Amino acid sequence: MKRRVRVEIDVGALVRNYGKIAAHVQPAQVLCVLKANAYGLGVGAYARALAGAGCRMFGVAEPFEAMELAGVLAECGRSADASIQILSSVLPDEIPDMVAAGIVLPVAGREEARAISDAAVRIGRKARVHFKIDTGMGRLGIVEDEALAVVREACALPGLDCEGIFTHCPMAYDPRDPFTAGQIARFKALVAAAAAQGLAFKYVHMAASDAINNFPECARAPFNVVRAGINLHGSFDPNGRRALAVEPVLALKTRVAQVRTLKAGSTLGYGRTWCLREATKIATISAGYADGLPLALANRAQVLIKGVRCPVVGRVSMDYTTVDVSRVPDVAAGDEVVCxxxxxxxxxxxxxxxxxxxTHAYDIICSLGSRVERVVKY
Ligand SMILES: Cc1ncc(COP(=O)(O)O)c(C=O)c1O
Structure with missing residues (x-):
C-alpha cells in the first residue's frame, strides 16, 4: 500500500541551494551538515545529491550517523575523496572504530586527544582531527582558557593529523549581537596565537547557516570552511538576515479522507475549539501531529487544496485534521492536500x-513523523 502522507524532497532545489551557498562563500568550502538523518529527511538521498554536486565535506553528530553516511558514500563511489566529520563528541569506547573507519574526529579536550592518538598508533595510522573550541556555545569542546595549551600538547601527539580547528555560535541569527562579534574576534585571536607558535591548520571554521547569512566575515580568512545545515533545506532562523536566496526543498502532502457539509453550531475536534457560524464544507485530511503537523496550526494556519488556502479549523489530532474547504470547488475524498x-x-x-x-524551522523539519514516506524527486 502507498502511504497517504509523504514528504517529497526536491533534489533539484537541494542542489541549487548547495550551489548558492557555495557561490556565496567561495573560496571557502561548504561542509554539508547531514546529522539526524539529514534533519529527518533521509541522509542517503541528501548525501548522494550533494556529493554529486561537488560537496566533499560532510558533518554528522555521532558515530552511528558517521557509519551510515560512510555506507552511502561508499555505494556512490565517493569514499576516497569525501570526508565525514563528527561535529559534536566521540566517547572513549567509540574511538577505535571511528579511527579505523577514517572518520574525522572532534578533539574536545586533552583526554580525547590522547585516546584518539593512542587508538591511531595502535593500528598504525594517523587520525584526522579538528579541535572543537567552546568560545561561548557552552555545550561541548575545549574551554577557551585552556585551548592554546591543549592544542599545543595535542599537536605533539604521534597519532594525530591535526588538520582543523572550529567553534560554534549560539546567537549568530542576530546580526547586531555583540556576543557573536566577540566570539569571532576571540577565535581569530586564538588561531593567530596558534599560528605564531607554528601550529597552522588546513581547515578553520565557525559559521553555520546563521553566521553565513549574518556574519559574512566568518567565510573569509582565516576561515575557509562553513558548515551548512538548515539553509540546504531552504529554511532560515526566523530572526536575522536572509542573505541567501535558497528555496524550500520539501513538500509535505496527504489526501482528503472525507468531505462533509456540517451545519451551523457544529463544533470540530477535541476540545471543541472551533464552532461553525454557518453551514460549512469541511474536509478531513489524512495527516495529524503523528505526521508532524504542529498542534499550534489549529485555527491559525492553512493547507493548500487545488491551489486554494484552506484554514485549519479545530484541533489537529493524531492522524486527521479538519479544514474549511468552502472556497474549493469539487473537492472530494482522495484529493491531494499540500500541507x-x-x-x-x-x-x-x-x-x-x-x-x-x-519555534524555528529545525523543529518543524525534524518533527516529520516516521510514518511519513520520504519520496525523492529528481
Ligand atoms: C557544530 C554544528 N555545526 C553546524 C551545524 C549546522 O547548523 P545549521 O543547520 O544552523 O546550518 C550544527 C547544527 O546544529 C552544529 O551543531
Whole structure:
C-alpha cells in the first residue's frame, strides 16, 4: 500500500541551494551538515545529491550517523575523496572504530586527544582531527582558557593529523549581537596565537547557516570552511538576515479522507475549539501531529487544496485534521492536500509553520513523523 502522507524532497532545489551557498562563500568550502538523518529527511538521498554536486565535506553528530553516511558514500563511489566529520563528541569506547573507519574526529579536550592518538598508533595510522573550541556555545569542546595549551600538547601527539580547528555560535541569527562579534574576534585571536607558535591548520571554521547569512566575515580568512545545515533545506532562523536566496526543498502532502457539509453550531475536534457560524464544507485530511503537523496550526494556519488556502479549523489530532474547504470547488475524498509546499500560486513553508508555532524551522523539519514516506524527486 502507498502511504497517504509523504514528504517529497526536491533534489533539484537541494542542489541549487548547495550551489548558492557555495557561490556565496567561495573560496571557502561548504561542509554539508547531514546529522539526524539529514534533519529527518533521509541522509542517503541528501548525501548522494550533494556529493554529486561537488560537496566533499560532510558533518554528522555521532558515530552511528558517521557509519551510515560512510555506507552511502561508499555505494556512490565517493569514499576516497569525501570526508565525514563528527561535529559534536566521540566517547572513549567509540574511538577505535571511528579511527579505523577514517572518520574525522572532534578533539574536545586533552583526554580525547590522547585516546584518539593512542587508538591511531595502535593500528598504525594517523587520525584526522579538528579541535572543537567552546568560545561561548557552552555545550561541548575545549574551554577557551585552556585551548592554546591543549592544542599545543595535542599537536605533539604521534597519532594525530591535526588538520582543523572550529567553534560554534549560539546567537549568530542576530546580526547586531555583540556576543557573536566577540566570539569571532576571540577565535581569530586564538588561531593567530596558534599560528605564531607554528601550529597552522588546513581547515578553520565557525559559521553555520546563521553566521553565513549574518556574519559574512566568518567565510573569509582565516576561515575557509562553513558548515551548512538548515539553509540546504531552504529554511532560515526566523530572526536575522536572509542573505541567501535558497528555496524550500520539501513538500509535505496527504489526501482528503472525507468531505462533509456540517451545519451551523457544529463544533470540530477535541476540545471543541472551533464552532461553525454557518453551514460549512469541511474536509478531513489524512495527516495529524503523528505526521508532524504542529498542534499550534489549529485555527491559525492553512493547507493548500487545488491551489486554494484552506484554514485549519479545530484541533489537529493524531492522524486527521479538519479544514474549511468552502472556497474549493469539487473537492472530494482522495484529493491531494499540500500541507507544506506549492500548489497553484500559493506556498506554505516550514518557516511559516515555525512562525505559527513560535519555534524555528529545525523543529518543524525534524518533527516529520516516521510514518511519513520520504519520496525523492529528481
Ligand atoms: C557544530 C554544528 N555545526 C553546524 C551545524 C549546522 O547548523 P545549521 O543547520 O544552523 O546550518 C550544527 C547544527 O546544529 C552544529 O551543531
Amino acid at each position: 507544506l509546499g506549492r500548489s497553484g500560486g500559493e506556498i506554505v513553508t516550514p518557516d511559516d509553520w515555525a512562525a505559527v508555532k513560535g
